[in-house]
Amino acid sequence: MRPDEKAVTLLSPAIRKDLRSFIDQRTLFAFDLDGTLAPITSDPSNIVIAPEISVRMSRLCNLARIAVLTGRGLEDARSHLTFNPHYLIGNHGAEGLPELDGKREVFLNLCHDWEHHVRQLVVNSLSGITVENKGETLSIHYRNHPDHQTASSLILRAASSLRPSPRIIHGKCVVNLVPAGAPNKGDALLSTMKQGNFEKALFVGDDETDEDVFRLRNQCIFGIRVGEKESSFARYFLSSQLGVVDLLDEVIRTLEPM
Numbered sequence: 001m002r003p004d005e006k007a008v009t010l011l012s013p014a015i016r017k018d019l020r021s022f023i024d025q026r027t028l029f030a031f032d033l034d035g036t037l038a039p040i041t042s043d044p045s046n047i048v049i050a051p052e053i054s055v056r057m058s059r060l061c062n063l064a065r066i067a068v069l070t071g072r073g074l075e076d077a078r079s080h081l082t083f084n085p086h087y088l089i090g091n092h093g094a095e096g097l098p099e100l101d102g103k104r105e106v107f108l109n110l111c112h113d114w115e116h117h118v119r120q121l122v123v124n125s126l127s128g129i130t131v132e133n134k135g136e137t138l139s140i141h142y143r144n145h146p147d148h149q150t151a152s153s154l155i156l157r158a159a160s161s162l163r164p165s166p167r168i169i170h171g172k173c174v175v176n177l178v179p180a181g182a183p184n185k186g187d188a189l190l191s192t193m194k195q196g197n198f199e200k201a202l203f204v205g206d207d208e209t210d211e212d213v214f215r216l217r218n219q220c221i222f223g224i225r226v227g228e229k230e231s232s233f234a235r236y237f238l239s240s241q242l243g244v245v246d247l248l249d250e251v252i253r254t255l256e257p258m
């Protein structure tokens, strides 16, 4: 890391102070994966959690309870993790919660049908568009199409013609289609807190799907967004993904016995 990068990746004194007085060993520490634990890359299969983050996450797993809440499918997410979280929730909240067992089949069938239609409507006619069918949800990526605006409008038009209508979540060069009524990341975090009797949680995320947690505006959740955004509901921000290292250091320092 260059010295000028280091300056902007340090936590602000305000977050540091609030964080120290909020967290303790009984807090659930929840993290998003893409854009938070791993930097964004052009190929979704090539993400890498940096060694500086891996080593700190493994340490944190021994000090407290850790959850990863990701838009990826569970098995895919697991294949990229370098530590073993105590809770792993996939598909934006639609996979991995105990209360979802009976709904899996319905979600899989819906996504199978949507994938078929989306391929016919956009993928076959536009270059650089890929559909990631993750079982319970679909992600339609347009990062590799030369005109992002045109690609996203065409994908949105196709998505809004699907029946039954999906919930549409925008993301980084991606449009996510989620079955209506499936839990979102906010629901998933609250459910995991209840399941494990956690009174408080810290959550770090970077994207629209993570706003479902920030939007709760729950005093028991310390929400931190990676990357400032005016319209975000998050209370705290890190200027970039590199700031996660300093955040983890602060958490570990606060939790470790003196």
Ligand SMILES: O=P(O)(O)OC[C@H]1O[C@H](O[C@H]2O[C@H](CO)[C@@H](O)[C@H](O)[C@H]2O)[C@H](O)[C@@H](O)[C@@H]1O
Residues within 6 Å of the ligand: 032, 033, 034, 035, 036, 039, 040, 041, 042, 043, 044, 045, 047, 069, 070, 071, 072, 073, 132, 134, 139, 141, 143, 171, 172, 173, 174, 176, 207, 209
């Ligand atoms: O909730 P997350 O863990 O942040 O997952 C959100 C989506 O992440 C992946 O797509 C995004 O990251 C890719 C790799 O950096 C990038 O190439 C892509 O443009 C991003 O949209 C993943 O592929 C999706 O399934 C997740 O929903």
